[in-house]
Amino acid sequence: MRGGTEMDYSFPEGFLWGAASSATQTEGASQEGGKAQNIWDYWYTIEPEKFFHEVGPGTASDFYHQFKTDVQRMADIGMNSFRTSLSWARLIPDGRNVNPEAVQFYQSLIDELLEKGIRPIINLYHFDMPLHLQEKGGWESREVVEAYVHYAKEAFRLFGGQVKDWTTFNEPIVPVEMGYLNHYHYPCVVDMKRAVQVAFHSMLASAKAIEQYRKLGHDGKVGIILNLTPSYPRSDNEADEKAAETADLFFNRSFLDPSVLGRYPEELTALLNQHHMLPHYVEGDMETIASHTVDFLGVNYYQPRRVQAKEHPVSNPTLPEHFFDPYVWPERRMNPYRGWEIYEKGLYDIALNIKDHYNNIPWYVAENGMGVSDEERFMDEDGMIHDDYRIEFLEEHLKWLHKGIKEGSNCYGFHMWTFVDNWSWLNAYKNRYGFYRVDVETQQRSLKKSGHWFKEVSRNNGF
Numbered sequence: 127m128r129g130g131t132e133m134d135y136s137f138p139e140g141f142l143w144g145a146a147s148s149a150t151q152t153e154g155a156s157q158e159g160g161k162a163q164n165i166w167d168y169w170y171t172i173e174p175e176k177f178f179h180e181v182g183p184g185t186a187s188d189f190y191h192q193f194k195t196d197v198q199r200m201a202d203i204g205m206n207s208f209r210t211s212l213s214w215a216r217l218i219p220d221g222r223n224v225n226p227e228a229v230q231f232y233q234s235l236i237d238e239l240l241e242k243g244i245r246p247i248i249n250l251y252h253f254d255m256p257l258h259l260q261e262k263g264g265w266e267s268r269e270v271v272e273a274y275v276h277y278a279k280e281a282f283r284l285f286g287g288q289v290k291d292w293t294t295f296n297e298p299i300v301p302v303e304m305g306y307l308n309h310y311h312y313p314c315v316v317d318m319k320r321a322v323q324v325a326f327h328s329m330l331a332s333a334k335a336i337e338q339y340r341k342l343g344h345d346g347k348v349g350i351i352l353n354l355t356p357s358y359p360r361s362d363n364e365a366d367e368k369a370a371e372t373a374d375l376f377f378n379r380s381f382l383d384p385s386v387l388g389r390y391p392e393e394l395t396a397l398l399n400q401h402h403m404l405p406h407y408v409e410g411d412m413e414t415i416a417s418h419t420v421d422f423l424g425v426n427y428y429q430p431r432r433v434q435a436k437e438h439p440v441s442n443p444t445l446p447e448h449f450f451d452p453y454v455w456p457e458r459r460m461n462p463y464r465g466w467e468i469y470e471k472g473l474y475d476i477a478l479n480i481k482d483h484y485n486n487i488p489w490y491v492a493e494n495g496m497g498v499s500d501e502e503r504f505m506d507e508d509g510m511i512h513d514d515y516r517i518e519f520l521e522e523h524l525k526w527l528h529k530g531i532k533e534g535s536n537c538y539g540f541h542m543w544t545f546v547d548n549w550s551w552l553n554a555y556k557n558r559y560g561f562y563r564v565d566v567e568t569q570q571r572s573l574k575k576s577g578h579w580f581k582e583v584s585r586n587n588g589f
């Protein structure tokens with residue numbers, strides 16, 4: 127779909143044109159307003175050298191203080207939707223009692239968004255476990271699942287009158303993969319059995335939060351945000367296809383199936399059982415998951431996964447990579463400034479997969495965007511970043527999304543990652559994604575060329 131004839135890419139009426147971010151990545155004020163430490167605040171205090179340029183989450187993009195002007199900036203570029211998260215450690219610092227300063231902050235943010243005609247989409251968990259709950263075992267612990275359900279209930283009670291779009295988790299695979307499989311995020315464990323437990327408890331927590339939401343009788347909707355990575359095999363030989371199916375089971379279907387269909391894929395259960403890795407669960411858990419599926423899906427898409435059959439099969443596999451090998455597709459195009467594969471058609475494949483295999487559930491793109499390191503090299507003398515690469519990236523993805531919608535997929539919005547450059551975990555400010563550039567020293571914002579482009583797209587409901 128590159129370099130083709132001019133076409134009209136108009137999107138369905140009422141389409142959401144927004145951007146996404148998360149509490150820990152934007153708010154800053156990590157020691158202010160009664161907030162408790164989360165695992166990121168804590169980890170930075172003990173191992174700052176792990177973070178790019180030793181920049182921790184303390185200030186982020188200062189959204190806690192600048193949210194009013196930032197919401198105005200959102201309106202200035204035509205955003206009609208903004209998805210972010212609440213900080214659990216800010217709202218319920220001791221695990222039990224609501225922090226009034228946090229309520230005031232989030233209430234003002236929601237008011238500000240609504241006043242400017244921007245739909246708030248509020249997520250409950252974006253990688254940021256409160257430290258004291260991590261010390262109780264984090265997602266491995268049922269007590270923490272119950273603490274999360276309490277937090278969810280309080281959030282719905284406090285803000286559910288105004289906020290009509292909720293999500294329970296963002297990318298629940300990430301804490302599993304990074305925190306319990308590859309030693310990359312705190313608590314830096316490498317243990318597949320524990321990882322499976324964390325994954326299962328996230329799904330259970332999500333279902334229990336949905337149960338609470340429905341009990342409260344609010345008239346909104348509750349969903350989940352998953353980063354779907356379409357898995358493509360090296361070839362159509364049976365072993366390669368099997369490898370791709372296994373990768374899909376672990377990284378996509380272990381969350382997609384319980385969230386949307388209310389059940390785990392039988393192939394996944396059989397595989398885990400065969401390798402003695404089934405999670406611990408109690409009577410009633412599977413019924414809870416079965417009866418509290420999501421109303422909609424948020425989908426984050428950056429890159430696909432390419433795999434091939436294992437060259438040297440492992441006799442006693444204990445990690446996902448023991449089941450398949452990565453495959454380097456010779457034709458792949460890489461983002462030269464970030465290092466992820468760019469494959470726009472992946473978004474179309476996701477759109478059709480949701481339509482054909484997941485009840486054509488309503489969904490929106492919850493994140494898509496292009497990370498760029500050293501982005502100041504594209505700055506002109508007036509301080510504007512000329513990010514034509516980002517505009518092209520977004521347009522090409524939107525074209526494939528448009529095709530998916532035309533073929534019947536029920537997608538109702540697109541959120542760019544992200545509104546302002548923000549702090550990104552261990553990568554801190556290495557890769558910039560925003561429509562607005564942030565000068566980390568002064569916290570000043572400046573609009574990039576892509577921000578101007580987005581304004582037109584939103585105004586025309588397409589391009």
Ligand code: BG6
Binds near residue numbers: 296353549553
């Ligand atoms: C997404 C996460 O997967 O990737 C975000 O939801 C994250 O939290 C984003 O910031 C970009 O990651 P990176 O490593 O390129 O900064």
